[in-house]
Amino acid sequence: MDARHLTLLRELAERGSVAAVAAATHRTPSAVSQQLRTASRDLGVPLVEPDGRGVRLTGAGRLLAQGAADVETALADVQARLDSYRGRAVGTVGVAALPSAAAYLLPRATLTLAAQGIDVRLTDADLPESGYAPLTADHDLVIGHSLTGDTLRGSGHLVRTVLAREPIDVALPADHPLAGRDRLRPDDLAGQPWVSVPEGFPFAEILRAVELHTGRPARRVQELTDNTLVAAFVAAGHGLGLLPRYATGLPDRLVLRPLVGVPARRWIVALARPDRARRVVVRRVLEELLAAAP
Amino acid sequence: MDARHLTLLRELAERGSVAAVAAATHRTPSAVSQQLRTASRDLGVPLVEPDGRGVRLTGAGRLLAQGAADVETALADVQARLDSYRGRAVGTVGVAALPSAAAYLLPRATLTLAAQGIDVRLTDADLPESGYAPLTADHDLVIGHSLTGDTLRGSGHLVRTVLAREPIDVALPADHPLAGRDRLRPDDLAGQPWVSVPEGFPFAEILRAVELHTGRPARRVQELTDNTLVAAFVAAGHGLGLLPRYATGLPDRLVLRPLVGVPARRWIVALARPDRARRVVVRRVLEELLAAAP
DNA sequence: GTTTCTTACGGGTTTCGTAAACATA
DNA sequence: TATGTTTACGAAACCCGTAAGAAAC
Numbered sequence: 001m002d003a004r005h006l007t008l009l010r011e012l013a014e015r016g017s018v019a020a021v022a023a024a025t026h027r028t029p030s031a032v033s034q035q036l037r038t039a040s041r042d043l044g045v046p047l048v049e050p051d052g053r054g055v056r057l058t059g060a061g062r063l064l065a066q067g068a069a070d071v072e073t074a075l076a077d078v079q080a081r082l083d084s085y086r087g088r089a090v091g092t093v094g095v096a097a098l099p100s101a102a103a104y105l106l107p108r109a110t111l112t113l114a115a116q117g118i119d120v121r122l123t124d125a126d127l128p129e130s131g132y133a134p135l136t137a138d139h140d141l142v143i144g145h146s147l148t149g150d151t152l153r154g155s156g157h158l159v160r161t162v163l164a165r166e167p168i169d170v171a172l173p174a175d176h177p178l179a180g181r182d183r184l185r186p187d188d189l190a191g192q193p194w195v196s197v198p199e200g201f202p203f204a205e206i207l208r209a210v211e212l213h214t215g216r217p218a219r220r221v222q223e224l225t226d227n228t229l230v231a232a233f234v235a236a237g238h239g240l241g242l243l244p245r246y247a248t249g250l251p252d253r254l255v256l257r258p259l260v261g262v263p264a265r266r267w268i269v270a271l272a273r274p275d276r277a278r279r280v281v282v283r284r285v286l287e288e289l290l291a292a293a294p
Numbered sequence: 295m296d297a298r299h300l301t302l303l304r305e306l307a308e309r310g311s312v313a314a315v316a317a318a319t320h321r322t323p324s325a326v327s328q329q330l331r332t333a334s335r336d337l338g339v340p341l342v343e344p345d346g347r348g349v350r351l352t353g354a355g356r357l358l359a360q361g362a363a364d365v366e367t368a369l370a371d372v373q374a375r376l377d378s379y380r381g382r383a384v385g386t387v388g389v390a391a392l393p394s395a396a397a398y399l400l401p402r403a404t405l406t407l408a409a410q411g412i413d414v415r416l417t418d419a420d421l422p423e424s425g426y427a428p429l430t431a432d433h434d435l436v437i438g439h440s441l442t443g444d445t446l447r448g449s450g451h452l453v454r455t456v457l458a459r460e461p462i463d464v465a466l467p468a469d470h471p472l473a474g475r476d477r478l479r480p481d482d483l484a485g486q487p488w489v490s491v492p493e494g495f496p497f498a499e500i501l502r503a504v505e506l507h508t509g510r511p512a513r514r515v516q517e518l519t520d521n522t523l524v525a526a527f528v529a530a531g532h533g534l535g536l537l538p539r540y541a542t543g544l545p546d547r548l549v550l551r552p553l554v555g556v557p558a559r560r561w562i563v564a565l566a567r568p569d570r571a572r573r574v575v576v577r578r579v580l581e582e583l584l585a586a587a588p
Numbered sequence: 589g590t591t592t593c594t595t596a597c598g599g600g601t602t603t604c605g606t607a608a609a610c611a612t613a
Numbered sequence: 614t615a616t617g618t619t620t621a622c623g624a625a626a627c628c629c630g631t632a633a634g635a636a637a638c
Contacts, residue, residue: 001369001373003296003369027630030595030630031628031629031630032593035629045380053592055592060376063376067368067372070372071369074365074367078365082358086354313616324605325605327619328604346611346612348612
């Protein structure tokens, strides 16, 4: 029972093809194929079977891929204890994050961490809620958002950490008739045009809730993902928008008003594979993110 | 972090010398020494330091050796799940056992298991209580005995299974004056000569308890470990003896009488390293041993 | 025809044993 | 001197990339 073979199977289970595993591990498909063959010989079980042009894990292969997580977690635990013992935890942590949260969570934290020798490599990813979990294959930490409770879709086997609970406000031009209100209820918004987001993004569900509450469909004049773009369209008078309260860099002509009467908040959640979550540097980054959260 | 390096360090922690590790893993000391060097280079920490003619683990080395147990247990768990999945668990299980318990626990069980393709390789070991735990390095299961509760000395990090709780009786010749009693109290035994066992063996503590109870020292005419030998000496009239109740092959001229008034029983305990205890075949052997216990 | 995987085949690295050197009791 | 570990060096094993072949869309 070789731990490297288990890791290989887990990669294959996650990525689905020999070529993808090869690319992710900086090897050729040939090498991966040969390792699968020797693993199968060592274990005495067929691990993959042809499936169309590609391959598919057998039952035994899936079983072993699942077991790999425990082994890798145990190994990461040992590494973490060694790093703690030596006192100095330095290195690189790969973080993928949705931009609107990264903007207020990461700039300060990254400076603090860099001073301690921890290099945070950030990748921004503006995705539907279900898109964040798969990124954990390629990043140590993935910061996503979710409206449905404090969980995040497809993250069952991952370590989850809630970083913030952020209200979602209605954005509108400063000279809009509704801008005078302290807060807005769904009924106030009936008949308004919206600069919304595509299906699958958390904010889309809030607008749906408003529709359900008022009984009238909302008119979506645009469906955009970039909050800065949404803000620019709203400021220009195209319609109302939904923006997270801690968003930065909004135009002066824009105001945010709390939305009450429907659940209007998102959870900012950090995801990580169990083995990666054990690394000392990853835990340090998480601590700093929690400290940076409002 | 290579699992093989961790295993190497655990072996070294258990066996104490490069030569012993080499012998146990069927390699030369040269190979072991070189692996230690590469492990140290990979991990970036000194793992061993000279100590007299031999070596000693550094703090980091000990830390990693401890961590190896978790990794190996996780690996053994995966192997066990695979074996269960495939349905057929066959193979060899190495068992070390104290002879007096093995005599009634193993002969039947070994036949049953052999019929299922499980080969039990038995080694007998008549040792002081503290001698059994170290045997787990070389045997999958170690069956020892203990008087002090249901535990066994030095077995803190091992998996323990109580197989039986066996009364220790007084053995005496059939024509001995005390042979007429149904049961014997410590006061009945004051002044009798004894065929005893060396210090450290569980039965020695029972005789000590008798001495404490009566206030008079017992006279030890022999100190022997082999129960058959003890029985022969007792039958020949050299003195009284202490024998486990389920002992087999006793001479006809010998009778056993329960000893009451002092704790007179031993626990038969199976020990195993956590990773070995996970193996499906090892669990099967344990089940069979529990079934064979009185 | 393109994509994906697998199979020779050759080169580079790793691993291990023999033999010698080294250190300590 | 005897014991235990490490180093030098060569052979075997292993790992991986290139190139060619096979199967599916």
